[in-house]
Amino acid sequence: MSTIQISELKPGKVVAANVTTADGRVLLAKGGKVEPWHLNLFQGLGIKSLEVEDSQEDRCIQEAADYVVDFFAYVNPDHPVMGELYNFAVDLVALRLGQGWTVPSLAERRAKNVENLSDVFSPDIVSPEKIAKHDVELSSFPEVYFKLREAIDSPATSVGRLAELVSQDMSLVAKLLKLANSPLYGLDQPIESIQRAIAIIGVKELSILALGMSAINYFKGIPPELIDMKTFWRHSISCGIFAKILAKTLGESHAERFFIAGLLHDAGRLILFKEMPYASSEAMIFARENVLPLVEAEQATFGFTHTMVSEHLLREWKFPPALSDLINHHHSPMAAPNPRDAAIIHVADVMANALGIAAGQMYVIPPFDEQAWDLLGIPAQGVQRICSDYEIQEENTLEVFS
Amino acid sequence: MALNLSSSLLLRRTQPITEDEFRKLRDFIYEKCGIWIDEKRKYLLENRFGSRLKELGLSTFSDYISLLSHGQNKEKELATLYELVTTNETSLFRDTKQLDGFMANVLAPLIVEQKQKNKLELNIWSAGCSSGEEPYTLAIMLHEHMGPEIKRWRVSITAIDISPAMIAKCKEGVYSDYAFKTTPEAIKKKYFVPAPGGLKVHPSAAGVINFQVMNLNDVAALKRIPKSHVVFCRNVIIYFDEAMKKKAIAAFYDNLLPGGVLMLGHSETLHNISSAFKPKFIAGAVAYQKM
Numbered sequence: 001m002s003t004i005q006i007s008e009l010k011p012g013k014v015v016a017a018n019v020t021t022a023d024g025r026v027l028l029a030k031g032g033k034v035e036p037w038h039l040n041l042f043q044g045l046g047i048k049s050l051e052v053e054d055s056q057e058d059r060c061i062q063e064a065a066d067y068v069v070d071f072f073a074y075v076n077p078d079h080p081v082m083g084e085l086y087n088f089a090v091d092l093v094a095l096r097l098g099q100g101w102t103v104p105s106l107a108e109r110r111a112k113n114v115e116n117l118s119d120v121f122s123p124d125i126v127s128p129e130k131i132a133k134h135d136v137e138l139s140s141f142p143e144v145y146f147k148l149r150e151a152i153d154s155p156a157t158s159v160g161r162l163a164e165l166v167s168q169d170m171s172l173v174a175k176l177l178k179l180a181n182s183p184l185y186g187l188d189q190p191i192e193s194i195q196r197a198i199a200i201i202g203v204k205e206l207s208i209l210a211l212g213m214s215a216i217n218y219f220k221g222i223p224p225e226l227i228d229m230k231t232f233w234r235h236s237i238s239c240g241i242f243a244k245i246l247a248k249t250l251g252e253s254h255a256e257r258f259f260i261a262g263l264l265h266d267a268g269r270l271i272l273f274k275e276m277p278y279a280s281s282e283a284m285i286f287a288r289e290n291v292l293p294l295v296e297a298e299q300a301t302f303g304f305t306h307t308m309v310s311e312h313l314l315r316e317w318k319f320p321p322a323l324s325d326l327i328n329h330h331h332s333p334m335a336a337p338n339p340r341d342a343a344i345i346h347v348a349d350v351m352a353n354a355l356g357i358a359a360g361q362m363y364v365i366p367p368f369d370e371q372a373w374d375l376l377g378i379p380a381q382g383v384q385r386i387c388s389d390y391e392i393q394e395e396n397t398l399e400v401f402s
Numbered sequence: 403m404a405l406n407l408s409s410s411l412l413l414r415r416t417q418p419i420t421e422d423e424f425r426k427l428r429d430f431i432y433e434k435c436g437i438w439i440d441e442k443r444k445y446l447l448e449n450r451f452g453s454r455l456k457e458l459g460l461s462t463f464s465d466y467i468s469l470l471s472h473g474q475n476k477e478k479e480l481a482t483l484y485e486l487v488t489t490n491e492t493s494l495f496r497d498t499k500q501l502d503g504f505m506a507n508v509l510a511p512l513i514v515e516q517k518q519k520n521k522l523e524l525n526i527w528s529a530g531c532s533s534g535e536e537p538y539t540l541a542i543m544l545h546e547h548m549g550p551e552i553k554r555w556r557v558s559i560t561a562i563d564i565s566p567a568m569i570a571k572c573k574e575g576v577y578s579d580y581a582f583k584t585t586p587e588a589i590k591k592k593y594f595v596p597a598p599g600g601l602k603v604h605p606s607a608a609g610v611i612n613f614q615v616m617n618l619n620d621v622a623a624l625k626r627i628p629k630s631h632v633v634f635c636r637n638v639i640i641y642f643d644e645a646m647k648k649k650a651i652a653a654f655y656d657n658l659l660p661g662g663v664l665m666l667g668h669s670e671t672l673h674n675i676s677s678a679f680k681p682k683f684i685a686g687a688v689a690y691q692k693m
Binding site: 061065069072074076078082083086087090107112278279282283286289290291292296300301302303367 | 410411412413414415418442443445446449489580640668669671673
């Protein structure tokens with residue numbers, strides 16, 4: 001039951017108490033439904049507010065709001081962008097609740113039941129440099145991806161050449177064929193050649209698939225209650241999509257570059273998961289217990305953060321510096337050589353975190369740099385449209401990874 | 403998918419805190435419990451304490467700060483403040499691997515050594531014991547390891563926490579199912595008896611523990627703690643700033659007997675804080691030995 005102002009009353013609401021005139025005459029009995037003609041009558045009689053039963057929808061929104069608000073504990077509640085994102089996130093969660101989703105319990109959110117005891121970790125013996133350099137195998141992570149991208153970007157590349165590149169990576173071949181033969185593409189004939197599979201799935205999607213594939217092994221030592229690969233990739237892709245939308249909104253001609261930066265913005269974290277699964281789990285538990293953004297928990301636990309790892313990593317990988325800067329500064333856009341470009345990834349990350357709540361992401365939204373937002377010059381009301389655009393694109397992009 | 407179900411919900415649910423109020427509250431908290439709330443955590447602080455303001459029916463943070471400083475119930479409110487700034491997530495036998503490693507590589511040799519010296523005495527300090535799970539776990543482990551022989555020893559576990567509410571809970575010694583998630587079933591049966599609200603620690607195991615409300619910031623009070631063979635301080639210093647970390651670690655150093663051992667939480671380190679300890683990598687843990 002809740003109290004509603006007469007100006008906000010809509011037909012169809014069920015009243016939770018008798019609506020009476022000043023002298024006690026019952027106009028609408030408890031349990032009665034408000035009809036359109038009641039509105040004028042009530043207003044005419046000077047009734048200011050009344051008690052109504054909460055509808056299923058109201059209850060979903062209330063529950064969603066109470067759930068979502070927790071994730072905004074770390075950001076300025078008065079900033080209009082946060083207000084917009086909050087409302088959008090509440091809508092998404094309410095929608096899911098309406099579809100039968102149950103929000104994770106407080107114990108789950110605070111990771112109370114995670115026992116994480118695989119190995120000893122001592123912050124004394126780690127540094128971002130060591131971690132980034134440690135694993136040789138790692139340097140092959142983007143290799144197929146970058147070869148593919150290079151090939152894709154070159155107009156002279158044939159599907160045959162792409163197939164050749166793909167066949168260098170067995171797991172990619174398997175995933176590709178599985179995807180091409182999935183009901184998603186609804187083909188009668190089984191697809192058995194890599195070339196055919198590429199033709200069906202699409203050249204652009206192929207590179208994203210390659211990137212997603214390489215990450216699977218990175219999550220072995222991480223308890224799934226803390227984060228799983230699906231959630232991680234969903235967030236990465238979301239950030240990529242947001243970055244691209246923001247870049248397009250700003251009239252950037254190379255919006256694809258921002259997509260890539262968004263997709264890879266947490267690459268440092270992947271390495272941390274792989275190299276320090278135990279410590280990473282500690283950081284994640286610390287974040288969850290204390291309602292802190294993961295980046296803060298990393299700092300407290302390791303003495304450095306995932307962006308410091310990516311800094312070394314991307315240098316090893318010989319990433320173009322302009323791209324690395326976007327990734328390495330997504331939590332510190334104003335310190336980047338090109339703050340406006342870094343601001344795009346920064347804002348995209350915050351947005352992806354907010355909209356990810358309905359998809360089950362469990363970490364509070366990281367600090368939002370208001371100065372970085374101002375640099376973009378997008379009005380706060382624009383957030384609604386950006387989020388709606390995102391919703392449309394997300395469905396299409398995520399399918400590729402499922 | 404345009405929803406627009408709720409587009410007018412207000413994200414702000416609490417009173418705003420002014421810059422000045424934030425600084426005052428932050429400094430107050432730091433002075434009282436050594437926990438430093440960084441500027442970055444301003445909204446988090448506003449959030450947590452905002453709900454408390456509502457409960458108390460206060461309209462501004464300034465009112466709350468004056469209540470803390472000179473209100474009639476300031477001591478009581480201080481206890482609530484401690485609850486709000488510290489997390490008390492813990493369970494019995496938390497981090498079993500670390501505890502086993504500690505038992506096998508630190509405590510067992512220590513007991514042998516003490517016997518050889520014919521000094522049947524063992525002092526442990528559990529600093530920041532929260533609701534008591536850690537000292538009870540240590541007491542039970544000692545009983546398990548020493549068997550009936552423990553009666554001939556002078557074993558003492560001094561367990562301190564900043565929060566009076568937590569120490570009251572410690573003394574009560576009653577734990578719900580959640581606290582037992584990593585406790586072996588046999589231990590549960592042997593050392594706990596049913597009580598309203600869960601299971602209560604058996605007095606035989608509880609007897610070696612001395613619970614006290616004490617602040618790690620209060621150097622004079624800490625000097626009253628008996629000299630220890632082992633100090634346990636897990637998941638506490640991570641909340642401190644560097645100055646306070648150094649202060650706490652110095653207190654542990656002063657308290658430890660020569661060769662004594664400090665056990666920290668997994669993600670905590672003495673790196674950049676103290677070089678007066680030697681880290682020893684033992685199975686499942688790092689033990690910091692006083693040099």
